[in-house]
C-alpha cells in the first residue's frame with residue numbers, strides 16, 4: 001500500500017495536465033521526454049558524459065541581441081529562459097532544457113563573433129586579461145514550472161602572441177562560439193587560471209544541470 005501510494009505520488013508530479021488524472025496506480029512513474037532546446041553539439045556531448053541522452057533535440061531560433069546596457073549574466077539568464085520558453089511552446093508535454101553561454105569582460109559582452117575581424121577584436125580584449133564565462137540554464141516542466149541557474153567561471157588567458165592569434169583565426173575554432181574561442185581546443189593552452197566549472201565554459205555546467213534534472217525527477221538521486 002505504501003509502495004502504491006509512492007508510485008502514485010511520483011506519477012502525479014506530471015499529472016497536472018488535462019486527461020492525465022486517471023494514471024494507473026500500479027504503473028511505474030512516467031518520465032516526460034527530455035527535449036534539449038539547442039543546436040550546440042557541445043551541449044549534447046556534455047550531457048552524454050553524465051549519461052543523459054535527450055529524447056529530442058529541438059534547436060530554437062531567438063533574437064540573441066543584448067538589450068541596451070544589459071549585463072552579461074542577465075543576458076545569459078534571459079536567453080536561456082527565452083530558448084526554453086520557445087521550445088516549451090513547441091513541445092508542451094516535454095521536460096525542456098535550454099542554455100546560453102556568454103563571455104563577459106567587465107560590463108562588455110562577447111557573444112559569437114560575426115566574422116574574423118570581430119574574433120580578432122575579442123582575442124585582443126581577452127589577451128592577458130581576466131574574464132568571466134556565464135551560462136544560464138533553464139528547465140521547464142510540462143506544467144510550466146521553471147527552474148533556473150546562472151553559473152560563472154573566471155578565467156585568465158596568458159598574453160597572446162601575434163602568431164597565436166593568427167593561427168587561431170586561420171582555424172575554424174573561433175566560429176559559432178561565445179568569445180571566439182573554445183576552452184576545449186587550443187584556448188586550453190592559453191589558460192593560466194580557471195576558477196569554477198570547466199563544463200560551464202564549454203556551454204553546460206554539468207553539476208548544476210544534473211541538480212536541475214534530479215529536482216525535476218528526471219534523473220534518479
Ligand SMILES: Cc1cn([C@H]2C[C@H](O)[C@@H](COP(=O)(O)OP(=O)(O)OP(=O)(O)O)O2)c(=O)[nH]c1=O
Nearest residue numbers: 038039040100101177178181182183201202203
Ligand atoms: C567560451 C566557449 C563557448 N563555447 C560555445 C558554447 C555554446 O555552444 C556557444 C555559445 O553560444 P550559445 O548561443 O550559448 O549556444 P549555441 O548558439 O551554440 O547553441 P544553442 O543556442 O542552439 O543552444 O559557445 C565553447 O564551445 N567553448 C568555449 O570555450
